[in-house]
Amino acid sequence: MSEKRALDVLPLAAPLRDGIGRRFEYLRLSLTEVCNFRCTYCLPDGYKKPCHRPAELTVEEIRRAVGAFAQLGLWKVRLTGGEPTLRRDFVEVARAVASVPGIRRVAMTTNGYRLAERAQAWRAAGISAINISVDSLDPARFAAITGHDRLGEVLRGVEAAQAAGFESIKLNAVLMRGINDDELDAMIDFVTTRDLSLRFIEVMRTNDNAAFFDQHHVAGQGVIDRLESAGWQRLPRRPGAGPAVELGHRQAKGRIGIIAPYARDFCASCNRLRLSSDGRLHLCLFGDGGIDLRPILQEGDQSALTNRICALVSTKAPAHRLHEGNSGATPHLASIGG
Numbered sequence: 001m002s003e004k005r006a007l008d009v010l011p012l013a014a015p016l017r018d019g020i021g022r023r024f025e026y027l028r029l030s031l032t033e034v035c036n037f038r039c040t041y042c043l044p045d046g047y048k049k050p051c052h053r054p055a056e057l058t059v060e061e062i063r064r065a066v067g068a069f070a071q072l073g074l075w076k077v078r079l080t081g082g083e084p085t086l087r088r089d090f091v092e093v094a095r096a097v098a099s100v101p102g103i104r105r106v107a108m109t110t111n112g113y114r115l116a117e118r119a120q121a122w123r124a125a126g127i128s129a130i131n132i133s134v135d136s137l138d139p140a141r142f143a144a145i146t147g148h149d150r151l152g153e154v155l156r157g158v159e160a161a162q163a164a165g166f167e168s169i170k171l172n173a174v175l176m177r178g179i180n181d182d183e184l185d186a187m188i189d190f191v192t193t194r195d196l197s198l199r200f201i202e203v204m205r206t207n208d209n210a211a212f213f214d215q216h217h218v219a220g221q222g223v224i225d226r227l228e229s230a231g232w233q234r235l236p237r238r239p240g241a242g243p244a245v246e247l248g249h250r251q252a253k254g255r256i257g258i259i260a261p262y263a264r265d266f267c268a269s270c271n272r273l274r275l276s277s278d279g280r281l282h283l284c285l286f287g288d289g290g291i292d293l294r295p296i297l298q299e300g301d302q303s304a305l306t307n308r309i310c311a312l313v314s315t316k317a318p319a320h321r322l323h324e325g326n327s328g329a330t331p332h333l334a335s336i337g338g
Contacts, residue, residue: 016072016309018316025240026076026272027069031084031093032056033277037111038147039135041174041203041212046147047082054278059089061297063096065275068305070102074273076240078107079127082277085114091125098126105129105240109172113150115157119164129168130161131199136173136180137190145179158196170197170257175223176216184223191254199244199257204286220245220260227256243269267319281312286320 016024033053038046057065066077077097084090085108098106107129108122115132122130134154136142142151161169171191175181184200191198202220205213224245228234232247235255243266244257260266274282279297280290291312296305 016069016074016313018313020318022268022270022316023073024271024273024313025074026078026242027066027074028078028080028272028274029062029066029097030080030082030275030277031062031087031090032082034086035082035111036086036113036148037083039133039174040145040179041176041209041216044212056087056277057279057294057297059092059096061279061294062093063100064297064300064302064305065279065293066097066100066103068302068309069273069275070100071302071306072309073102075102076105076107077103078109078131080109083111083113084108085110085118091121094122094125094127107131107168109133111146112154112157113148116153116160119157119160119166123161123164123166128166129170130166131170131172132158132161134158134171134173135176136183137186138183141180141183162195168197169195170199172199172201174203175200175218175220176203177218179216181218184226188227188256191256192249192252193254195253197246197255197257199259201259202261204261219262220258221263224258224260227258232256237269240271242272261320273313281309283312283316284320287317 018024033047034049035043035047038044069077079090079094079097087093094106094108097103106127108127109131110133112132112134115130132154133146134142134151135145136151139149139151142154143149158169158171173180173187175184187198187200200220200223203209203213203217205217224247227247230249232249232252235246235248237246242259243261244259246255246257248255274285274290275293276282276290279292279294281293282290293305293308296308
């Protein structure tokens with residue numbers, strides 16, 4: 001029996017839960033830690049290749065990994081990075097993930113630099129949801145934040161994604177004091193007349209941006225309060241949704257989400273796990289490091305892989321330690337997909 005056929009007939013295990021009962025449905029799969037942008041909050045000096053960077057997971061290893069998580073009840077996968085579309089086999093990866101039995105939704109996060117010409121191909125490969133980084137609507141400021149004068153190109157990509165028929169299109173904006181927080185109203189107006197979701201993300205402290213965080217962090221709760229005072233109302237949490245608090249307005253076509261990791265009880269609804277581009281399972285974005293699954297992936301023993309995942313997930317900590325100034329082993333957000 002082929003391995004693909006074996007995955008089709010393996011019985012589903014009980015839903016994957018950790019020691020405090022949280023259920024996991026969502027895998028963030030990093031395809032590469034390489035990125036071609038130089039965003040001030042993530043890789044201000046650009047990506048620097050380590051001397052001994054492990055090889056990225058192959059398409060077959062990715063399929064095996066996703067198959068194991070699907071057997072454990074995870075049904076949503078987000079392809080991320082770095083910039084995931086820098087992989088030459090990105091479309092092949094997307095098709096492989098979308099074909100895994102049990103996977104019902106494949107999403108991706110991108111800086112959008114190839115989106116205008118490739119949206120149709122990515123949608124045809126099985127990707128149904130896309131998040132696009134747009135940290136400013138001002139071309140000069142966008143260039144200052146990202147290191148690339150490509151705002152027009154990215155916005156054309158947003159239009160191309162709409163034309164390609166993606167079921168969900170979200171714009172991600174990291175809100176930074178003194179950099180783009182004065183654009184809050186303009187960004188809200190942008191989605192008010194468009195069927196898009198705009199998500200404001202708090203700057204998160206990592207091991208290499210402590211000074212930047214101290215200077216530019218904006219609390220997400222303040223944005224929520226401002227929106228609610230303007231008539232925006234919280235929307236019910238959707239199945240498999242990430243951690244964003246989502247709001248809608250009766251006069252707006254779009255929606256607004258706030259990702260506020262410093263908010264009280266942020267981790268209580270955690271439903272996601274992370275797999276790095278070299279095969280390490282990260283139980284938390286800000287944990288103490290990943291656990292290498294690659295030896296089991298290479299052996300191809302699916303039962304051993306699911307058993308190992310279950311054992312590791314049972315040890316997941318109740319919450320991150322960002323409030324203590326501890327961001328774990330995360331060097332920067334590009335390392336395991338944010």
